[in-house]
Amino acid sequence: MALAPADVLAGLKEIVEEVAGIPAASIELDKNFTEDLEVDSLSMVEVVVAAEERFGVKIPDEAVTDLVTVGDAVNFIVNAAK
Amino acid sequence: MSRRRVVVTGLGATTPIGGDVTTSWSALLAGTSGVRSLTEEWAQTIPVHFAARVAVEPSEQMERVELRRLDRSEQFALIASREAWKDAGAPEIDKERLGVVIASGIGGVTTLLDQYDILREKGARLVSPHTVPMLMPNGPAANVGLELQARAGVHTPVSACASGAEAIGYALDMIRNDRADIVVSGGVEAAIHAMPMSGFAAMKALSTRNDEPARASRPYDLNRDGFVLGEGGGVLVLEEYEHAIARGAKIYCEIAGQGLTSDGYHIAAPDPDGAGVQRALKFALRDAGITTKDIVHLNAHATSTPAGDVAEANALRAALGSDADHVAVSATKSMTGHLLGGAGAIESVFIVKTLQDRLAPPTINIEDLDPAVTVDVVRDKPRALPAGDIAALNDSFGFGGHNVVLVFKSI
DSSP: OOOHHHHHHHHHHHHHHHHHHHGGGGTTTTBBBTTTTOHHHHHHHHHHHHHHHHHHHOHHHHTTOOOOOOHHHHHHHHHHHH | OOOOOEEEEEEEEEBBBBBSHHHHHHHHHOOOOEEEEEESGGGGGSSEEEEEESSSSSGGGHHHHHHHOHHHHHHHHHHHHHHHHHHHTOOOOGGGEEEEOOOOOOSSSSHHHHHHHHHHHHGGGGTTTTTTHHOOOOHHHHHHHHHHHOOEEEOOOOOOOOOHHHHHHHHHHHHTTTSSSEEEEEEEEESHHHHHHHHHHHTBOOOOTTTTTTTTTOOTTTTOOBBBBBOOEEEEEEEEEEHHHTTTTOOOOEEEEEEEEEESOSSOOOOOOHHHHHHHHHHHHHTTOOOOEHHHEEEEOSSSSSHHHHHHHHHHHHHHHGGGGGOOOEHHHHHOOBOOHHHHHHHHHHHHHHHHHHEEEBBBBOBOOOOOSSSOOBBSOOOOOOSSEEEEEEEEEEEEHHHHEEEEEEO
């Protein structure tokens, strides 16, 4: 099922806010998970598992290291859902 | 070179009778019970339907994101440590001279059990990546060490219900041995859950006075029938005396000595002769350089079990002799319940307040004093302690036969 990038971004904002306590308003496509949003490696696992549940996609462990920014994650999820 | 002296310069606590030290201490002097019926559904499925939950939920004292990454025992440790650190004046210190020793009897047991439920119901993929840092028994100490950036050493002694007192003794040693100038020390426990409670109930260790929860914890009463499980924690900032003087710190009292022994008798039952307790007390007095004549107060282990209270009282009478007549004995578990690894820590906080206010807290719920109890128990109302130089003791014992006695002295 195709997903709209804007919907994926909105969903990721909610997940990151829940997991890391970062206000959704400050989460944008160019933000770096580690450096800008203080999502550490353990919290990133939580984000990935929550995103898989929410968007019905698989995000393999080897792909996670390439998800540097929020935009990377949106693109990966949109492509995986096609 | 003379031995380095150690003083108490900060206190913190979250207990079943208060969310901080001041509130807990007032409630203690007023004889308030923190024991209540549990409202969770599971409580009705086990033999014991009550416990002593903390008076103030961590969710009222911490940020939501912090809460979800920390086991409840770790939450208690951070809450109490933050209060204690602030009370100590948030001292500026070389972090390589700052240590943390915070104990827990059974660690992150609710995290372990909750995540096991998730594993069985939803599979391994949904087990939280925070599981291990949350369930490890050194998690409370590690989180406090991380927050304060302590680099002299972070430790977690584990000796069941003696853990909290042992942690404070370990901290005393760290400063005496010149490993640190300040050590944040104490103990926590968060084990109110159907599984550990069922285990304690199966040992017949818990009171089953379900119709009168607030009257269930009754150390020294003839009809006591077991302990009441409590949760929370206490933290003391210990500091080398000259270091405290140099920075103009508020000094509560001195922690002057400790005595540690083991029974070698039984995995859970107390040695009825109390020989191990007597030796621990003797060692503690010798370590502190005082005699039985100097002791005016003892915050007893007294958990409200039929065997334990009398064994302890007999040992104290034997060790103190006629000097037991001027020792005001308080059993504060009558109000807080038994915090297991947190017990020796909150009771040490209470002793420091006792020396400060010169008031021994009451023991509540004694309707008929057990005639086998041969120590002078402070009942119902606080009792004033004498002026001048005085000393007070905390004793803590744990399953496994661990005995710890700590000595606090006015300054």
